[in-house]
Amino acid sequence: MSTISTQTQPYSISLKAIRGAFLDFIEDPFFVTDELKSARYIPDGLLILENGYIKELGEYQQLKDKYAIVPITAYSNCLIMPGFIDTHIHFPQTEMIAAYGEQLLEWLNKYTFPVEGKFKDRDYAQKIASFFLDELIKNGTTTALVFAAVFPQSVEAFFTEASRRNLRMISGKVMMDRNAPGFLRDTAESSYEDSKKLIQKWHKNGRLLYAVTPRFAVTSTEEQLQVAGKLLEEFPDVYLHTHLSENAKEVELVAQLFPKSKGYLDVYDRAGLVKEKSIFAHGVQLRDDEFKRLSEAKSAIAFCPTSNLFLGSGLFKLFQAKSKENPVKVGLGTDVGGGTSFSLLQTANEAYKIVQLQEKKLSSFKALFLATLGGAKALCLEDKIGNFDVGKEADFIVLDLQATPLMALRNSQTPPAKTKAEIAEKAFAMMMLGDERTIQATYIAGELAYTH
Ligand code: XAN
Known part of the structure; x- marks a missing residue:
C-alpha cells in the first residue's frame, strides 16, 4: 500500500x-x-x-x-x-508597590506579609496574576522569574494565567516556616510535599518552569533549607530562587540565626542550594569570597536597582560580579513590590545611576544585554530566548x-x-x-x- x-x-x-x-x-x-x-x-x-x-x-x-x-x-x-527578561519579581506584591518609609525587615512585617496573606484565596490570586502578567506584557517583559506566595493555590493561579498567555515563565511556592506570621507559615514537611506536587504538575508544562523558592534564610529553618536541597536533588533541572545579602541588618540577623555558617551564602551552600540553576536576588552586601563562590558554582545574581534604592539597601557592585577573574552571571530584576516599576527600561535607568555612584559607566549595550541575553543566561535559557x-x-x-x-x-x-x-x-x-x-x-x- x-x-x-x-x-x-x-x-x-x-x-x-x-x-x-x-x-x-x-x-x-x-x-x-x-x-x-x-x-x-x-x-x-x-x-x-x-x-x-x-x-x-x-x-x-x-x-x-x-x-x-x-x-x-x-x-x-x-x-x-x-523580549525583556525580569530575573526577580513578586506577583503578590503588585498592589503594595511604593509602600512608604521602611527598610527591608520592617517593610516585610508592615506591608508585605499582610498583603501576601490575601493570596490564600485562589480567585483573588488569579485576578492579581492576570493583572500582573498583562502589566509585564505592556512593559515588554516576556519572561520572568517570579515569587508566588506561600499558598500552593497562588502558584496554581499564576501558572494558569501564564499558560493562558503562552508565556515562558518560572515560578514557585514560597517556603517559609519561621519569623513570619502564623497565617503565612508552612512547615518543612508541608513545603516539601506541596512543592513536589507543583513541580510534577507544572515544571515543563508548555513553556512553564518551576523554581524551588525558600523566601530567604531569615524565614526558613535549617531543616526547611535541607528540604529545598532535597527537592533540587530529586528534580535536578528545576531552579532555586531566593534572596541573598540584600540589607546590612538582614545579614547580621542571618549570622545570629546560623552561627555555624561562615556567612550568608554558606547557609545556602550547606543545604546544597548553590548551583548552576540558582538565582539569588540582590547580593548587595556580598563579600569577595562569596562572589568567588557564586562564580565557581555558575549561579546567578538578579540585580534589582529600583528596589535597592527604594528600600535603601545599598549599591550592588555590578562590575565586581562582571569581573574577568570571577565572573558571575547577572540579570536585571524589577523586584516589584520592593522595586518601583515593572519597566526594565526604568530599571536600567536606575542601574546606570547605581553604577555612576561607583564611578563606573553602564552603557546602553551593557544594560540592554542584561535585560535580554544576560537575563536568559542567568536563567540558563539562552538556548531558547534572549536574542x-x-x-x-x-x-x-x-x-x-x-x-x-x-x-x-x-x-x-x-x-x-x-x-x-x-x-x-x-x-x-x-x-x-x-x-x-x-x-x-x-x-x-x-x-x-x-x-x-
Ligand atoms: N527578602 C526580600 N527582599 C525583597 O526585596 N522582597 C521580599 O519580598 C523579600 N523577602 C525576603
Missing part, C-alpha cells in the same frame, strides 16, 4: 515576516574589548517567523525575494529587540524611539541610526527616558499579544 504524504500548511500561511530595525546581542559586552561587536544591528531588517520560532533574520534587501509571498508587518521609527538566533522562541518587542514628546525631541537631534554606535546613542536616551509608553508592541511566541 502506498502512502500519500499530505502537504502541511502552504509556505505563505505558516510564515510571517516583520520588517524594521533590529538590535540584539550575540556576546557579553562586559567581556569584549570593543563592545559594539557584542551587538547585531540591522537598520532595515526582515525577521521570518515560523510556528512561534525564529526562522531567519537578515537584511530586508537580501531576504525580500526569498520570502516574497510572506505577509510583512513593518515598523518605522522603532527598534525591535528580544534573534535561528531556532529560538519568537518573543520580541517593538520599541518606539519617539514614544513621548521628550524622546521625540531628543531623538530628532540625530538622523535615523545606520551604525551600531549611532543606535547605542539612541538606545541610551531610550533607556533613560523610556518606560511602558515606549513599548509599541509585544509578540509572544510569534503572535502579537499587545499593541500600544
Whole structure:
C-alpha cells in the first residue's frame, strides 16, 4: 500500500515576516574589548517567523525575494529587540508597590506579609496574576522569574494565567516556616510535599518552569533549607530562587540565626542550594569570597536597582560580579513590590545611576544585554530566548524611539541610526527616558499579544 504524504500548511500561511530595525546581542559586552561587536544591528531588517520560532533574520534587501509571498508587518521609527527578561519579581506584591518609609525587615512585617496573606484565596490570586502578567506584557517583559506566595493555590493561579498567555515563565511556592506570621507559615514537611506536587504538575508544562523558592534564610529553618536541597536533588533541572545579602541588618540577623555558617551564602551552600540553576536576588552586601563562590558554582545574581534604592539597601557592585577573574552571571530584576516599576527600561535607568555612584559607566549595550541575553543566561535559557538566533522562541518587542514628546525631541537631534554606535546613542536616551509608553508592541511566541 502506498502512502500519500499530505502537504502541511502552504509556505505563505505558516510564515510571517516583520520588517524594521533590529538590535540584539550575540556576546557579553562586559567581556569584549570593543563592545559594539557584542551587538547585531540591522537598520532595515526582515525577521521570518515560523510556528512561534525564529526562522531567519537578515537584511530586508537580501531576504525580500526569498520570502516574497510572506505577509510583512513593518515598523518605522522603532527598534525591535528580544523580549525583556525580569530575573526577580513578586506577583503578590503588585498592589503594595511604593509602600512608604521602611527598610527591608520592617517593610516585610508592615506591608508585605499582610498583603501576601490575601493570596490564600485562589480567585483573588488569579485576578492579581492576570493583572500582573498583562502589566509585564505592556512593559515588554516576556519572561520572568517570579515569587508566588506561600499558598500552593497562588502558584496554581499564576501558572494558569501564564499558560493562558503562552508565556515562558518560572515560578514557585514560597517556603517559609519561621519569623513570619502564623497565617503565612508552612512547615518543612508541608513545603516539601506541596512543592513536589507543583513541580510534577507544572515544571515543563508548555513553556512553564518551576523554581524551588525558600523566601530567604531569615524565614526558613535549617531543616526547611535541607528540604529545598532535597527537592533540587530529586528534580535536578528545576531552579532555586531566593534572596541573598540584600540589607546590612538582614545579614547580621542571618549570622545570629546560623552561627555555624561562615556567612550568608554558606547557609545556602550547606543545604546544597548553590548551583548552576540558582538565582539569588540582590547580593548587595556580598563579600569577595562569596562572589568567588557564586562564580565557581555558575549561579546567578538578579540585580534589582529600583528596589535597592527604594528600600535603601545599598549599591550592588555590578562590575565586581562582571569581573574577568570571577565572573558571575547577572540579570536585571524589577523586584516589584520592593522595586518601583515593572519597566526594565526604568530599571536600567536606575542601574546606570547605581553604577555612576561607583564611578563606573553602564552603557546602553551593557544594560540592554542584561535585560535580554544576560537575563536568559542567568536563567540558563539562552538556548531558547534572549536574542534573534535561528531556532529560538519568537518573543520580541517593538520599541518606539519617539514614544513621548521628550524622546521625540531628543531623538530628532540625530538622523535615523545606520551604525551600531549611532543606535547605542539612541538606545541610551531610550533607556533613560523610556518606560511602558515606549513599548509599541509585544509578540509572544510569534503572535502579537499587545499593541500600544
Ligand atoms: N527578602 C526580600 N527582599 C525583597 O526585596 N522582597 C521580599 O519580598 C523579600 N523577602 C525576603
